[in-house]
Amino acid sequence: MKWDWGAVRDFMPHFWDGLLVTLQALALGSLISFALGLVWALLMRTPSRWVRWPVGIVTEFIRDTPLLVQLFFLFYVLPEWGLTFSALTTGVIAIGLHYSTYTMQVYRAGIEAVPAGQWEAATALSLSVRRTWTVVILPQAIRRVVPALGNYVISMLKDTPLLMAITVLDMLGEARLFSQQHFQFTEPLTVIGVAFVLISYPASLLLRALERRLVR
Numbered sequence: 338m339k340w341d342w343g344a345v346r347d348f349m350p351h352f353w354d355g356l357l358v359t360l361q362a363l364a365l366g367s368l369i370s371f372a373l374g375l376v377w378a379l380l381m382r383t384p385s386r387w388v389r390w391p392v393g394i395v396t397e398f399i400r401d402t403p404l405l406v407q408l409f410f411l412f413y414v415l416p417e418w419g420l421t422f423s424a425l426t427t428g429v430i431a432i433g434l435h436y437s438t439y440t441m442q443v444y445r446a447g448i449e450a451v452p453a454g455q456w457e458a459a460t461a462l463s464l465s466v467r468r469t470w471t472v473v474i475l476p477q478a479i480r481r482v483v484p485a486l487g488n489y490v491i492s493m494l495k496d497t498p499l500l501m502a503i504t505v506l507d508m509l510g511e512a513r514l515f516s517q518q519h520f521q522f523t524e525p526l527t528v529i530g531v532a533f534v535l536i537s538y539p540a541s542l543l544l545r546a547l548e549r550r551l552v553r
Contacts, residue, residue, distance in 0.1 A: 344524040348515050352528055355511030359497050362429050362507065367490050369433025374440030379470075381445065400438040405499050407431045412503040428500035436489055443485045447478035484548035491537050491544075508532060 380392045399407070408431045412424065422430065451474055459469040498509040506514065512525035 341521060341524055344519065344521045345528060347519070348512070348525045348528060351511040351515050352508065352525070352532070355506060355508035355529075356532065358425065358505065358510075359494070359507040362425060362432065362497050362500060362505070363490070363494050365429040366432035366436065366493055369429065370436035370440050370489065370493070371486060373433060373437035375444050377437060377441035378444035378448065381441070382448070396438040396441060399435060404431065404435045404496055405502060407435055408499060408503050424500070424503050424505045427503060428497075428505050432493055432496065432500075436493055439489055440486060443482045443489070444478065446485075447482035448474060450481055451477050484544050487540070487544040487547065491540055494537060494540075495533065 377392060377396055381389055383389060408428065411422075411431050412427045415421070415427075455473055455477065456469070459473045464473065497507050500507050501510040501513065504510075508529050512529045515525050516522040
């Protein structure tokens with residue numbers, strides 16, 4: 338099969354549109370997963386079991402349910418309850434919610450890794466609970482978990498093509514649409530595959546370098 342550079346040239350404007358949507362979904366989904374994951378982790382450390390148990394059940398259910406099922410649920414079921422969002426917004430919410438249950442575990446591990454002496458020092462200094470968390474515990478915990486959080490960003494990137502299932506024209510969605518319209522599949526799908534590699538591999542190298550720097 339002959340490679341058609343003309344098809345690549347024709348596809349590139351669609352590719353840039355899809356790339357913008359992919360990066361937008363990734364950035365917003367990451368912010369939601371990081372923020373909500375921290376909330377889950379803090380709630381799981383509350384003394385009240387009436388808080389811990391519901392949070393544990395909800396997060397376990399989300400973590401054990403496929404992301405694709407969650408996408409379909411949010412996109413097709415919520416409108417029946419009067420909650421309607423755009424396809425991209427729905428995808429961002431689904432990705433952020435799904436991965437927040439994983440970042441929660443990362444935060445929990447980071448918090449538990451803070452030496453007991455740090456808690457004791459905060460108590461000895463009569464720091465309030467809020468200052469203990471914001472000044473002593475969380476800065477140390479988050480510093481430890483940054484590389485792990487970065488790994489989940491890469492995982493989210495590789496899951497963004499699922500958004501095509503709810504009509505979001507990300508990179509893969511644009512490639513599929515172009516291929517169906519022009520009956521050329523090799524070139525656009527190859528461009529998409531190369532694009533994912535060019536984004537994911539340098540990001541993984543950066544995370545390794547960051548991890549080595551933070552471990553020092």
